Amino acid sequence: MSQPCSVNKCIRRSRGLCDCCQKVLCLQHLSEHNALLVAELNPFTDEINTLRDRLKTFSIQNTTSNGRQKLQQWREDCHKKIDCFFEKKCQELDQIINGKVEKHRKKLNDLHSKITDLINTQETTREDIDSLNSAIRHLKSQMNKVEQQCFTIDTRPLVIDDSFVVIQKKSENEVDLSTLPVVYTTIKRPEKSFGSLASNARHLLLHRHPHLCLFDREIKNTKQTLWTHGTIQDMCWSRTLDRFVILGVNSIFLFNENTVSVDEVQTINERRWLSCTCSDTVLFVSTNELGSSIMEFALAPVIKYIREWKPPLTCTKDEDIDDIVYHGGNLALMTMNNIEKSLRIELRYARNLNCIWSIPLDIKCVHSMGFHCCILTCDEWLIVDYETGRLLQITKDGKMKKTIQYGPSPCRATLFGKNTLAVVTYDHSPVSDEADESAPMATPTFAQMTPLLFQQQINTV
Structure with a gap:
């Protein structure tokens, strides 16, 4: 029915x-x-x-104009190199002929002097006459050879293969900082909030005084807990532990995003810590001192000490490691020289700290505050330059890819998922007056900086 x-x-x-x-x-x-x-x-x-x-209305010319400009520049550079090579070989040719001519001129001058001497003295012999006659005939013969061509030129065709110009489609998730859109969400934070932040696939963790806060993918504050353990130097996510690692001045804590509980790691000897990062098996921590060390701790079955990498392998006695980030078997190090006030980023093998590549950066370290980097998609790196208000994009093989201005001044950043960039910003004008110069490597609190967290969508191609 x-x-x-x-x-x-x-x-x-x-x-x-x-x-x-x-x-x-x-x-x-x-x-x-x-x-x-x-x-x-x-x-x-x-x-x-x-x-x-x-x-x-799609225009292929407009879309490919930048590429065509690069190809045109390559062609002009090649033409300049060919022209320079041509001029160099012409000079070599002139030098050969000038050498021959100069040699014959010297012989002519010698013969002329000899004949003049014989005429002035009014004395000569048949032997002198025969010698002069022979020398003049030989000189004529040599000059004939010069005039007829005393050189050969062998040339090979210029072979240009396809490897000279490689056109590659961008990876689907490749980041292009030059097309970074406007900010779409801002999270205001009170004074005394620490600047560190970290993320996993589900949450973004940051400190909003006096709480640790978890934000979901919609940038909503879903959970929070009171933080009572002092200064936060750094944060990172451990997939093995399924916990966030929070670095204090002398202590290390684990934060459970499900229970929002904080537990101190009791088995680690106290040192002055500055930065941390995790692989699947190891917790790497850099020390807060001139001539920074890198400590390694096994993550499982319990957190325990493995070894310490010391200077000069890590850095020189006048340098400190501001930031350390693990990715794909490698460690990115942000290293500051406190004498020269210079900065560089290095990529090293995590297993032995051998250098893969190193880039000196055009950043003068004026303020007593650390510099930080984070991993982007396609194994690229983002450097946050608070001194001049810039974001610097580095390719996976250690080349400068893009540099863009960013304001307010950025001091930290992390990639949240594949298309959201979280950037901590602040006004650093008070720092130069109140920074603790006796502790140049200390990560300052944000008490005077009124930090803001910007969430930005990244264009992917």
């Missing part, structure tokens, strides 16, 4: 089951329901027409 129609106040019997809403409907309401669904197709038609119009 058929059921009554599911529509309120409809007394007709049902004629069918709607697949999309799983309701039994009479013939009239089934027809009306179908009409509503069909009506939803109309906006799709409009959207398709809009996209078709975009394709009609």
Whole structure:
């Protein structure tokens, strides 16, 4: 026996089951329901027409103009190199002929002097006459050879293979800082908030005085707990522990995002810590001192000490490691020279700290505050330059890719997922007056800086 129609106040019997809403409907309401669904197709038609119009106006020339400019620049550079090479070989040719001519000129001058001497003395012999005659004939012969061509030129065709110019499509998730959009969310934080932040696939962890706060992918504050353990130097996520690692001045803590509980790691000897990062098996921690060490701790089955890497392997006695980030078997180190006030980023093998590449950065370290970096997609790196208000993008093989201005001044950043960049910013004008010069490596609190957290969508190609 058929059921009554599911529509309120409809007394007709049902004629069918709607697949999309799983309701039994009479013939009239089934027809009306179908009409509503069909009506939803109309906006799709409009959207398709809009996209078709975009394709009609699509300009290949405009899209490829930057690439063509690079190719044109390459062609001009090649032409300059060929012209320089041509001029160099012409000079070599002139030098060969000038050498020959100069040699013959010297011989002519010698013969002329000898003849002049013989005439002045009014004395000569048959032997002198024969010698002069022979020398002049030989000189004529040599000059004939010069005039006829005393050199050969061998040339090879210039072979240009496809490897000279490689055109590659960008990776699907490759970041392009030059197209960084405007800020779409701002999280204001009170004074005395620490600047460190970390993320996993689910949450972004940051300190909003006096709490540790977890934000979800919609940038909503979902959980928080009171933080009572002093200065936070750094944070990182450990997939093995399924915990956030929080670095204090002398202590290390584990933060459980599910229970929002904080536990201190009791098995680690106290040192002055500055930065931390995790692989699947090891916790790496840099020490807060001139001539920084890198400590390694096994993560499982319990956290325990493995070894300490010391200067000069880590850095020189006048340098400190501001930041350390693990990715793909390698460690990125932000190293500051406190004498020269210079900065560099290095990528090293995590297993032995051998250097893969190193880049000196055009940053003068004026303020007593650390510099930080984070990993981007496609194994690229982002450096945060608070001194001049810039973000610097480094390729995976250690080349400067992009540099953009960013304001307010950024001091830390992390990638939250594949398309969201979280940047901590602040006004660092008070730092130069109140920074503790006796502890140049200490990460200052944000008590005077009124930090803001910016969330930005990153364009991917």
